[in-house]
Amino acid sequence: MAQDIRNLFKETNVLEETMPNNHEARFLEKLDASLPVSTVLKPKFGWLKIAASVVVLLGLSFGAYKYFKPKTIIPNTIATTTVETKTLGDISPGLKKVEDYYLASINLELSKIEYTPETKELFDGYLLQLEALDKEYKHLSVELTQSGPSELTVNALIDNLKFRLNLLYRLRTQLTELKTSNNTEV
Known part of the structure; x- marks a missing residue:
């Protein structure tokens, strides 16, 4: 029952068959008809995403500024920190x-x-x-x-x-x- 597939192709002459004329154009027409008219998705809340990106960027910039800011040491003064003290x-x-x-x-x-x-x-x-x-x-x-x-x-x-x-x-x-x-x- 098992047959060699190469022999089947030789017997049926599948290789010599060609596609009908305008096959590609008809396929594209059918595809356009089945898909919605607008294939480009409009971004919803696009401005909100941009605003969020700007806020994140500003936050990271401020954090980096505070982190990498050089510490200024004032000579001959005692650094005072507010500590909750008991009375x-x-x-x-x-x-x-x-x-x-x-x-x-x-x-x-x-x-x-x-x-x-x-x-x-x-x-x-x-x-x-x-x-x-x-x-x-x-x-x-x-x-x-x-x-x-x-x-x-x-x-x-x-x-x-x-x-x-x-x-x-x-x-x-x-x-x-x-x-x-x-x-x-x-």
């Missing part, structure tokens, strides 16, 4: 009352002090001491945040507030003494 109020409500009392008293004393050109030197000296105490208070707050609450740190924070308040009391006392000595001289 006495974060430890307990009782310590929050103590801290609020001292801070309110300090602000009250600062508002009561009268600044005059005659007391400028004395006032500036006390302000420098207050700044030093304030820096130490911030340092202690960072230590409290990093190492957790300890009795030494809490006591140091409260003592710092006491020192600041006592410093303002001394400033007020000296200013009143200076004022009374100026009034008695006149």
